[in-house]
Amino acid sequence: MAKINFGGVEEDVVTREEFPLEKALDVLKDEVIAVIGYGVQGPGQSLNMRDNGFNVIVGQRKGKTYDKAVADGWVPGETLFEIEEALERGTIICFLLSDAAQIELWPTVKSYLKPGKSLYFSHGFGVTYKDQTGIVPPTDVDVFLVAPKGSGTSLRRLFVEGKGLNSSFAIYQDASGHAREKCIAMGIGVGSGYLFETDFYKEVTSDLTGERGTLMGAIQGIFAAQYEVLRANGHSPSEAFNETVEELTQSLMPLVAENGMDWMYANCSTTAQRGALDWWKPFRDATKPVFEQLYNSVKAGEQANISITRNSQPDYREKLEEELKELRESEMWKAGTAVRSLRPERS
Ligand SMILES: NC(=O)C1=CN([C@@H]2O[C@H](COP(=O)(O)OP(=O)(O)OC[C@H]3O[C@@H](n4cnc5c(N)ncnc54)[C@H](O)[C@@H]3O)[C@@H](O)[C@H]2O)C=CC1
Ligand SMILES: CC(=O)[C@](C)(O)C(=O)O
Ligand SMILES: [Mg+2]
Numbered sequence: 416m417a418k419i420n421f422g423g424v425e426e427d428v429v430t431r432e433e434f435p436l437e438k439a440l441d442v443l444k445d446e447v448i449a450v451i452g453y454g455v456q457g458p459g460q461s462l463n464m465r466d467n468g469f470n471v472i473v474g475q476r477k478g479k480t481y482d483k484a485v486a487d488g489w490v491p492g493e494t495l496f497e498i499e500e501a502l503e504r505g506t507i508i509c510f511l512l513s514d515a516a517q518i519e520l521w522p523t524v525k526s527y528l529k530p531g532k533s534l535y536f537s538h539g540f541g542v543t544y545k546d547q548t549g550i551v552p553p554t555d556v557d558v559f560l561v562a563p564k565g566s567g568t569s570l571r572r573l574f575v576e577g578k579g580l581n582s583s584f585a586i587y588q589d590a591s592g593h594a595r596e597k598c599i600a601m602g603i604g605v606g607s608g609y610l611f612e613t614d615f616y617k618e619v620t621s622d623l624t625g626e627r628g629t630l631m632g633a634i635q636g637i638f639a640a641q642y643e644v645l646r647a648n649g650h651s652p653s654e655a656f657n658e659t660v661e662e663l664t665q666s667l668m669p670l671v672a673e674n675g676m677d678w679m680y681a682n683c684s685t686t687a688q689r690g691a692l693d694w695w696k697p698f699r700d701a702t703k704p705v706f707e708q709l710y711n712s713v714k715a716g717e718q719a720n721i722s723i724t725r726n727s728q729p730d731y732r733e734k735l736e737e738e739l740k741e742l743r744e745s746e747m748w749k750a751g752t753a754v755r756s757l758r759p760e761r762s
């Protein structure tokens with residue numbers, strides 16, 4: 416493992432240099448990797464592994480998603496199967512159904528986990544919240560996770576561009592004595608950038624916090640708050656959207672991604688720098704109590720409970736669609752649609 420200094424804290428990480436693809440292919444040469452579920456992570460991970468030369472099959476129930484798998488080049492009866500058939504054939508079972516759906520399929524999956532097989536997750540959810548999910552793996556299988564830090568869509572896109580998303584990895588159970596190398600080999604296989612180690616509990620608590628926080632929940636909240644204040648003060652939707660979202664995604668965040676926040680600041684006016692340096696701390700202080708409340712709720716298992724309860728309802732898709740529609744049809748995001756349509760590269 417490479418020792419890297421992260422802001423004064425030394426951590427062991429796995430890079431592609433020290434664990435090259437050839438090594439990963441060798442570690443998994445006798446395995447049949449069965450990706451169960453072809454939603455968001457399923458396609459990204461299975462296609463990347465297939466293109467990397469691994470022996471991969473997909474298990475997906477019939478329907479629209481199955482058809483998508485066929486369109487992506489998976490061949491029924493050869494590399495694409497009904498779920499139970501894939502579970503039978505696979506030696507590494509990648510459980511990539513939505514976290515709520517995993518509960519329903521678990522008894523089936525469990526019945527195919529013969530000794531010597533491995534169970535792979537991309538989230539610590541099912542195992543950590545076992546009191547709520549009932550997911551307790553048999554003791555004679557390896558259990559590990561690789562959690563790409565981003566959407567399966569980006570995992571695939573970046574792979575195709577020759578880049579990679581970073582992933583965490585964790586070993587929950589090492590029955591074979593080889594769980595660790597198998598897990599890291601899977602991490603390399605799915606197209607990770609570098610891999611950092613965690614455990615199932617830390618993976619799920621950080622992930623649930625991040626997606627509810629700065630990655631998705633908080634960012635939308637801050638966008639909405641600023642947009643509303645600008646609109647209430649007479650600014651047009653164009654002006655409010657550009658000043659809240661478009662400039663951030665098109666101009667400033669790519670600079671942050673490239674070289675950090677200070678460098679982005681340094682490439683803005685001295686006026687902007689002065690203001691940003693004065694205001695970031697009040698924003699931190701105003702939102703920190705909300706982040707603390709969020710983390711405590713995650714820690715107490717409340718967020719898992721809400722996710723399971725809400726996402727197990729028979730009409731959850733319709734309800735979800737209504738909430739997404741509320742976002743899509745808000746003035747801010749409708750303004751966004753118009754703004755995007757005017758990007759020079761789209762006309
Ligand atoms: N969406 C993402 O990009 C990320 C997801 N993860 C984790 O990866 C895992 C998979 O998540 P997603 O790809 O988002 O899943 P998803 O919500 O896209 O669902 C995956 C598949 O589950 C199937 N499915 C749903 N209910 C089913 C049932 N009752 N029986 C059989 N099949 C059923 C669907 O047909 C779909 O193909 C989860 O543990 C998630 O937390 C981790 C990182 C990012
Ligand atoms: C994309 C990702 O890693 C998330 C936000 O945690 C998720 O989709 O669960
Ligand atoms: Mg998540």
Ligand SMILES: [Mg+2]
Pocket residue numbers: 563564565622626
């Ligand atoms: Mg995540």
